Amino acid sequence: MRVELFAIFAFATCGGYSGQLRVSVDCMEKASSNLSIAIDFAYPFRLHQVSFEAPMCEGMRRERLFLIGDFSSSAEFFVTIAVFAFLYSLVATVVYILFWNKYRENNRGPLIDFVVTVVFSFMWLVSSSAWAKALSDVKLATDPGEVQLLISACKDQTNKCGSVQEPRWSGLNTSVVFGFLNFVLWAGNIWFVFKETGWHKGAARFVAGASEKHTGTFSQQPRNQDSFDQSGGFNTRGDLDQPSEYSQVGGPPTYANQM
Ligand SMILES: *[C@@H]1O[C@H](CO)[C@@H](O)[C@H](O)[C@H]1NC(C)=O
Numbered sequence: 637m638r639v640e641l642f643a644i645f646a647f648a649t650c651g652g653y654s655g656q657l658r659v660s661v662d663c664m665e666k667a668s669s670n671l672s673i674a675i676d677f678a679y680p681f682r683l684h685q686v687s688f689e690a691p692m693c694e695g696m697r698r699e700r701l702f703l704i705g706d707f708s709s710s711a712e713f714f715v716t717i718a719v720f721a722f723l724y725s726l727v728a729t730v731v732y733i734l735f736w737n738k739y740r741e742n743n744r745g746p747l748i749d750f751v752v753t754v755v756f757s758f759m760w761l762v763s764s765s766a767w768a769k770a771l772s773d774v775k776l777a778t779d780p781g782e783v784q785l786l787i788s789a790c791k792d793q794t795n796k797c798g799s800v801q802e803p804r805w806s807g808l809n810t811s812v813v814f815g816f817l818n819f820v821l822w823a824g825n826i827w828f829v830f831k832e833t834g835w836h837k838g839a840a841r842f843v844a845g846a847s848e849k850h851t852g853t854f855s856q857q858p859r860n861q862d863s864f865d866q867s868g869g870f871n872t873r874g875d876l877d878q879p880s881e882y883s884q885v886g887g888p889p890t891y892a893n894q895m
Pocket residue numbers: 669670671672673674675688689
């Protein structure tokens with residue numbers, strides 16, 4: 637199971653975002669008013685570089701103002717992880733399809749796949765959390781009510797300031813949802829990739845061997861019960877091939893995984 641499609645949604649909705657808010661400054665002397673000051677911003681949300689002009693309500697004088705905050709590190713981190721996760725799952729899909737036998741042959745492929753999947757799961761969690769936090773800060777910094785506080789004319793009670801339009805957030809909210817969804821999908825994928833490494837088979841064999849030794853030294857319990865525990869606890873392959881597998885351990889080691 638591969639999940640590259642959801643990674644696309646994560647970085648497309650975030651990286652492709654542009655938004656606009658509008659505020660109005662209604663001066664006492666109407667001539668200098670501007671009732672629709674538009675402020676555009678976009679990914680990567682370096683808001684401290686986003687400027688706009690507002691009337692000062694003193695003749696035709698205007699002031700140039702900047703929004704507050706730089707959220708580019710979280711946004712770029714999120715998009716970078718999403719892009720690399722997408723590229724990795726594309727490459728992994730190609731490897732699965734074209735080189736399936738080679739992939740299974742030596743344990744190297746599944747092992748790398750396992751480690752990378754664990755790392756990406758963790759990165760999805762970290763970057764989605766960081767981006768969710770950054771997004772809530774972006775929402776605050778671009779709230780028309782907050783932006784009004786930057787405009788000096790609005791500090792004078794005789795002028796009226798208002799919010800005309802709030803930015804649309806649905807796209808960015810979606811990107812956060814897709815970020816956490818990707819975390820869940822990749823974390824779930826860990827188990828499937830882990831099975832390919834064959835480690836769980838090795839572990840079951842080891843535990844089975846250890847408990848067999850235990851039976852021999854300390855008690856004379858009927859074997860039936862012991863191997864019943866094994867089959868219930870570790871695998872469903874049946875308990876008959878468990879002892880014979882163990883007895884082969886003395887021979888030349890073989891790393892071929894049985895299905
Ligand atoms: C109001 O501000 C916008 C920029 O948001 C500008 O394009 C427009 O010319 C301004 N209008 C007046 C009347 O100054």
